[in-house]
Amino acid sequence: MDSFIEALFNPAFPFLRNAFIAGILSSVLFGVLGAVVTVKRIAGLAGAISHAVLGGIGMALYLSATKLVPWMSPILGAIIFALLAAIIIGLVSLKAKQREDTVINAVWAIGMSIGVLFMAKTPGYTDPTSYLFGNILLISTRDLVLLAILDAIVVFLTWRFYPQLEASSFDDEFSRVRGIRTDVVFLILLSITAIAVVLLQTFVGIVMVIAMLTLPAGTAGYLARNLAGMMALSWLFATVFSVSGLMVGWTLDIPVGATVVVIAGAVFLGSAGARLIRNHVVKRNNRPTQQISAKEPRIS
């Protein structure tokens, strides 16, 4: 650990400092946006968007390497594909519920396939691994600035529209009756998630982004009393997981993204198990009294 802190402040390792800042900035999105993604139950949609992003990265690498569109950067291609995937998935899930699964899986698979095809035709060697699993060496200052901007947007929108967000997540129909445009809330949320997925994949990779959007929030959900508490706790957990993952990954010289996810997953499964055991015990202790009050109608 000492060596990690030493390295963090060592000017010879600017990428480690960038990775550390990326972890801190990512945690805001993992925590706050992740809590919303979790309670809105759109983790599956976010998963499809994050995988479809590979198509945009592949396309951008191809277009810039072949000089067809020299200024096309991977992050721009990724954002284009992410928003496209978000719009398709969003509209289908609002308009045609019965086809939702098929379309989500199609977007997921087609996006990745396009990425693989473009990369195969890109001149020179392209390795999709760093995009799939994250590579802290690739985090640039521009990525950090974009992350910070998105953090600010997400925190502001959450603060400004908290009651509407809470209500539409808890009971969509009732919110519509109260005049909330829940379809607009949903599409904005999906678009923000799409851009977040692109920015977050530098830290943990395409494949693992969705884990980090759900595991800290899921763990927080076991302890929190309300959505705001869940967001705050989830943020805290995400920060702890990210920093400890970076520290362990650096110290043991293993991939950081995967380490972060494994730590987050272990804590989540541990809390889920603990909760299961606790509920079981509580139920067993309460069983006799509960049955009497539920079954016997009071005749007055």
Place this chain on the structure above:
Amino acid sequence: MQKVALRFNEVAFSYGNLAVLEDVSFHIHVGEFIALVGPNGSGKTTVLKLILGLEQPNQGTIEIFEENPRKARDLIGYVPQHASYDPTFPISVQEVVRMGRLLPRSRHYNAADVKAAQEAMEQMEIADLSQRAYSALSGGQRRRVLVARALAANPQLLILDEPTANMDAESESRLFRSLGTLKRSTTILIVTHDMGFVSSLTDRVLCVGDRSHSGRARTVVQHRAEPVENPPPDFFGGEVLKVLHEITLPEDACCADEHHAEENHHG
């Protein structure tokens, strides 16, 4: 003549080519306690969505206190059958009830909102549960929380969708006792698939499901309901009316005097 709270005027509605409702005309007076009954798939939910402004009619008009349903939303309190909620959603009873005061843009719940939520909880006898987690409640308690949420907006028209579904007998009679205290001061509309019996609080029974004149869709008619001897004790605390589906009353039966209505039904 009594003021009208809700009026359907020659309403027709279809999902694409599928005609659901046709020739639907009925009205509810201010202060009435109405049961809207109909079998599953009869178009009951569509009538509900039209009232709530979630769907728009293809033909005809709907007025709530002489307003378009979308404009009248602050006058309506809606109690869904169950909140389509995730059991792991962390939220307290008080926070759910407060949601009844939600506005499309406001970020704050002010002192008046908090007070209204508190009163609604007291009205539904759940004030002692206010800090409890919603997910930890029984089905009957949750239903009362949802009624309190609707009441928090001080609605003129209270609409309950299947309020007795999955409810034990005690919760059911407790709920109808609370609704009894609201009767007259609030117009109440209960939507239910229970065709046989309605609570004795009910003034009139509207039935969705009869074929319209063209035979393509369903319409709404009014049926007679009368007290029964030896009612089933586990319904509405034992205070029930039996719905006589064979007797259809004219649409304006509620506005005419009793004698006139009788004549119509015998003739």
